[in-house]
Amino acid sequence: MHDFKFKKGELYCEDVRVAEIAEKVGTPFYLYSHHTLVDHLTKIQKAFETLNPLVCFAMKSNSNLAVLKTLADHGAGFDIVSIGELKKVLTIGADPKKIVFASVGKTEEEIRFAIETGILLFNVESVPELEEIDRIAKDMRKKVQVALRVNPDVEAPTHDKITTGTLKKKFGIDLTSTRKILKNRAKYPNVKINGLHIHIGSQIITSAPFINAIKKIAEFIEELKQQGHEMEYLDIGGGLGIIYKDEKPQTAQIFADAILPYLEKTGLKIVMEPGRFICGNAGIFVTKVLYLKDNGVKKFLIVDGGMNDLIRPSLYDAYHEIVPVKETKAQKIKADVVGPICESGDFFAHDRMMPRVKKDDLLAIMSAGAYGFVMSSNYNVRGRVPEVMVKENKFELTKERETFEDLIRGEKIPEFLN
Ligand code: LLP
16 A cells, blocks of 8 residues: 555655654655555556556646656656646656646636647636637637536535535536537537546545446437547546545555446546545655643644645544654553644644654654645745655655745835835
């Protein structure tokens, strides 16, 4: 599942002691395992081998350049959501013909740049967006290939903030409007509508919601075929859940076995957009204990990382396992693990049984490789933390800790205040 293991009482990432990295780069920091990333990508590629799908890593989950390069080197394409992501992934030499672009709010600048770049597919999320792409393509004298992101209106049992596939959410186009677009496709002569896209949510641990959505879309593709609308691509999105605590998510193989028959029947080229499945368990967040506080009612383990570094517990009440980097026999206490930020929402765990660790002990917050660093902020004027990658017995800083100068870059006092 991942390459963070205890050997002789110490946490290692592959063949490197996590504590050794902390000595070198300070705390807090994010740490990624090269091998885990490759292993998870390969698991998906292998499970779906018979269809030879294009696996586009959802880089919103982790856009560290070393992570992107690792995955590109092993055949991944990319699912992007902004011009920033596109420009970033191009710096590692990603193949534009393996890039798909979904976002409900693509701007003209983003559309132009993506057309110039020659990406594989725009995953279009509304009629006005389709009109806009058609207008810009005409202006640029280009024919642009798009897939329609269909909202299949299926429930997915996950956190409300990360479910996307019902009509109560802003994503995708409902089936009725999709039919209408295709009936009137001559209205958009500068786009080639060449595929359908779905993405029903994230951290989904059972196959049923995927099967429901894929069945629905497969029937829809059949209906369209009957009407003479041939397409080339079906993009089935991401959303595969991982283990944070005691979840029993489907493996890539179980997932593939469940949906392959439906996918095969469509006869279309399959695109997939896994994010968390590839990088979630491939990363940890390492933080240092500052204080142990006991107010008579509760105990608090106060650490140097905060909600600005890893916001998932605060935002989604997400559970992340927390382990001391050096195994300890210290007596267990029930404590909240909290950061230094000025909010009660600044926590990594509530009422967690934790060993009574001491000042300067290191804690690893596990499964932090997806939606960790990418969602971090400078709240409380805290610099974003460094990111490190390990490959076998080597480790290297892949992103430096932000300095105070980074934090005030671009700010100035207006003339009228001087
Ligand atoms: N494709 C599309 C169109 C998406 O919107 C997403 C995620 C993915 C693929 C990748 O989903 P994954 O395989 O990673 O589940 N910040 C939240 C998750 C937000 C997901 C956003 N979209 C979290 O920390 O749980």
